[in-house]
Amino acid sequence: MIRLATVSPCYNEEDVLHHSVEQLTALFERMIGEKLISEDSMMVFVNDGSRDRTWDIIRELHAKNKFVRGINLAHNTGHQNAIMAGMMTAREWADAVITLDADLQDDIECIPQMVKEFEAGNDIIYGVKVSRKADSFMKKMTAQGFYKLQSSLGVESVYNHADFRLMSRRALDMLSTYKEHNLYLRGLIPLIGLKHTTVDDVISERYAGQSKYTLSKMMHLALNGITAFSVRPLYVIYHIGILFLIIAFIIGIYVAYSLIVGHAVKGWASLILSVWLVGGFIIISIGIVGTYIAQIYTEVKRRPLYHIQEILS
8 A cells, every 4th residue: 555645835825725625535544444545644735925814724723633744834935845845845754745736626436547557557637627617718728728729839748737646655755846936836847757647537616715826827837838848939930030030031022123113102001000919029039038937037046946944744
């Protein structure tokens, strides 16, 4: 039997914690009865600088429930860094770690299957969303569009997979050697290259409260996912620049011909259009290059991803 740890980042999740622990406790007890996991398995909740009673509730649950452990970060570091803090701490406690959000929208009934796949020799098991009925139409379309965009830009990732996964201690040890500050775990973990498989994940509605993953946070994560793993946008700029030169050359030939035959039309429309078109392209190009420079600037400072203020073990 393996010693299992679940890791859940928490940011203002006071509305769902009691329910989530209740659900996971029932699952743990069932899996222990089926001899899938050991009795010293655990659920680890990472408080990511919450402003509500999240940490107080984790403390209370830790005192009452033998499975509950807690990690309190010194300040809000973001979803990906909170997951990393939980995984890097829990790998010292368990044989395998499963990451899932505290709201349990991921299908926890996949966990026994993940454990079986781990025992079959897989170091990484990805939860792949086969149904997104609980997601809004906009979220569903933007998410699927982003996965396709990633693929077209050469970013290696698992389609329709978020952060619901099992990783062995060996896989976590390998992940610890990656020192990126701009974390995008969905692209980073596939680079490890160990044996892996997938299980089906059916997303459900939140039990209570609202998702803390706002549009701006999703956009930031998407930007990291592209710029941290692909340089193709830079090459796209290069090829568009060449296309602009070709168009400018053709326009130059046409202008020269019009002057020779006397058909040149005086006006400013075409000139203004050209100025705005080229100017817009230049500004966009500077923005893309600037984004990559910003990534470099962040990485070279080598600041720590997080600081742990307190651990309940």
